[in-house]
Amino acid sequence: MGASTSSEPKISAEQQEAENVASSTGALPILQKAFSKFASSETNAIPLENLQQCFGFGREGRSYTTENAIDSFPVILDHLGSSLVDQFFISDKGGINWFEFVKGYNKCCARVSASILLNMLVRVFIDVTKRANLSVNLEFESVDADCKVNGYFLPRHVLLLLSTCWVMTWDCGNLKKKGNVSVPDLSHLVLSAVTSCVEDKGGFDVWDCDVSSLEVQIPVGKFITWVIGTVPCLPDCLRQYVHARLQLAVIDGDELASSNSSSVGEISSTTACHDILTQGRAWAISITQRSSINEEISRAFISSDTGMNDNLIYRSSTHGRGLNRFWSHVEGYKGPLLILVAASSGNDHEGNSAIKKWVLGALTNQGLENKDIFYGTTGCLYSLSPVFHVFQPSGKEKNFVYSHLHPTGRAYQPHPKPVGIAFGGTPGNERIFIDEDFSKVTIRHHAVDKTYQSGSLFPDQGFLPTEARISEVEAWGLGGKAAKEVQKSYKKREDLFTEQRRKVDLKTFGNWEDSPEKMMMDMVSDPNAVRREDR
Structure with a gap:
């Protein structure tokens, strides 16, 4: 134990247990x-203000603007450090x-x-909003970690x-990095x-509403159920933030200066982005997954904008529409793939x-x-806009994905299989089906899908199949560098085979009179001609 000396008394059982818990987490x-x-x-002992600065998210010289602007948000960030310290660490004179330092760390970062x-997380939020003089109708029944919380959230x-x-x-992905926080x-x-x-x-329209001005009440019990069922990794951000800030203090020589340097920059609105997969949508997907996919999304889409295009495998507006163009970019990629479709449904005659x-x-x-049957081991469907939902595997069937190109080497098929990409359902009744031209997507009711x-999959879907016009299709690779290297090797190998097939052996065409091609041409031109065997 790094804080004790040989003159101090023997370590107590409680302290030994706390150290063992921290040691088990590494x-x-x-x-x-x-x-x-x-x-x-x-x-x-650690002075209280030192630890508050370590966990604080200062905003000296910053401004805060965003599409869903709430004026109180910068104030909440100002009190984040002090709230975290008061919630988890007990201080004496x-x-x-x-x-108490180890025990406080275990409270929020140990395996619970x-x-x-x-x-x-809700306790920290309640405390930090009170410090910011916000009125939040939430209250815990006791100080126990697993006690019930009563009240409700407002959408803002x-x-x-x-x-x-x-x-x-x-912040966890931008240790020691400078830049704007969007x-x-x-x-x-x-x-x-x-x-x-x-x-x-209250009859509000999900297609066009300002969430910061909605006045509906969200019961906190149902909200907790929603988090656990839809975005189960959301509370992990608290654990990761505390650990990352302490790790930063160890890496840098001056812990107080480094804690501020990790937060330099300006909290600003998101920059204009033409990707379907915006940072907000990528983060929403990441907090639904407890796997390496979560880490890959965080690295590429949340830490900075620079890594986003490295993960882009296909975009229809850039690489061309159609299944063949799509396949030429995704073929050989053996890691997780995220395929997104932006579409629009409705009647043009009724106005925009x-x-x-x-x-x-x-x-x-x-x-x-390239198969004419469904395949796959697991997967998820997402509704990303205007409302986010995740649809995990049900465990009843395994029709996860269907991707079929035009068959090669077959002149006629009595019962041809549909050409396109599909997810869920059964052949002919796919839950999502993208046609081979990438011009239309068909969405069916979940009753056809087990x-x-x-x-x-989108608001007001209804029971009948919906055909929608596709405006953009994207494919993002989430398999990391290993999957990229495998695909690169695959493409090199295919290019080599293609080049070899193009090469012509001139020796086979050295003597036309002796070639089988000439004999066949002669037979076609005059099949009744009398031919004498050369001896």
């Missing part, structure tokens, strides 16, 4: 180094001693259930909570919570107001194959 060396840097030599971790409070989680996630549009997640938790929605635009997504845990969970 964080004990980091805690020892962080404590030695933060602690005062006189008191052998000299500061926070080693035992998802419900307890979510309770901690959900937006504040999600924005705070976004900033913590962004809080993306998270209205699709807020609308997901509202539509899932509120029975009487009748046309509804929405975005769907499908995540496969393996590359695509592979993915039930639910509407």
Whole structure:
């Protein structure tokens, strides 16, 4: 234990247990180094203000604007550090001693259930909103970690909570990096919570509404159920943020200066982006997955904008429409693929107001194959805009993905299989079917699909099949560098085979008179001609 000396008494059983818990997570060396840097030599304890600065998200010289602007959000960030310290660390007159430091870390970063971790996140949110003089109708029944919370959220409070989680996630991926903090549009997640938790929605239009001005009440119990069922990784941002800030203090020489340097820049609105997969949508997908996909999305889409195009495999407006163009870019990629479709449905004769635009997504845990049957081991469907929903595997069937090109080498098929890409359902009754020209997508009711969970893929879907016009298709690779290298090797091998097939052996055409081709031509020209065998 890095904080004790030989003159101190024997370690208590409680302290030993706390150190064992921290050691099981692999964080004990980091805690020892962080404590030695933060602690005062006189008191052998961490001054309260030092730890508050470590966890604080300062905004000196910053401004805050975004599409879903809430004026109180910068104030919430100002109080984040002090709220985290007060919630998890107990201080005496000299500061926070080693035992309380380890115990406080274990409270939020040790292995605990998802419900307890979510309770901690809500506690921090309640505390930080009170410090910012916001009125939030939430209250815990006791101080126990697993006690019940009563009250309700308003949509703007959900937006504040999600924005705070976004900033913590962004900060974890931008240690020692400078740049602007762009809080993306998270209205699709807020609308997901509202539509899932509120029975009487007040008649608002999900296609056109300002989530920050909605006045519907979201019961906190239903909100917690929504988080666990839809975005189960959301509470992890709290654990990751605390660990990342302590890790930064260990890496940098000056812990207080480094804690501010990780937050330099300006909190601003999101930059204009023509991708279907915006940062807000990418983050929403990432917090539904407890796998390497979560880490890959965070690395490429949340930490910075520079890595986003590295993961883009195909975009119809750039690489050309159609299944053949699509296949030439995704063939050989053996890692997880995220395929997105932006489409619009409605009647052109009714005016633009009748046309509804929405975005769907499908995540496969393996590359695509040219098959005339369904295949796959797992996957997810996503409704990304205007309302976010995730549809996990149901476990009843395994018709995860269907990707079939025109067959080669067959002149006639009595019962040809459909050419296109599909997800869920059965052949001829696919839940999502993209035609080979990438001009139309057909969406069917979840009743035809036993592979993915039930639910509407876009608002007001209805029971009848819906044909929509495709405006854009994207494919993003989430398999990391290994999958890219495998695809690169595959393409090199295919290019080599193609080049070899193009080469002509001139020796076979050295003597036309002796060639089989001339004999066949002669027979076709005059099949009745008398031919004498050459001896």
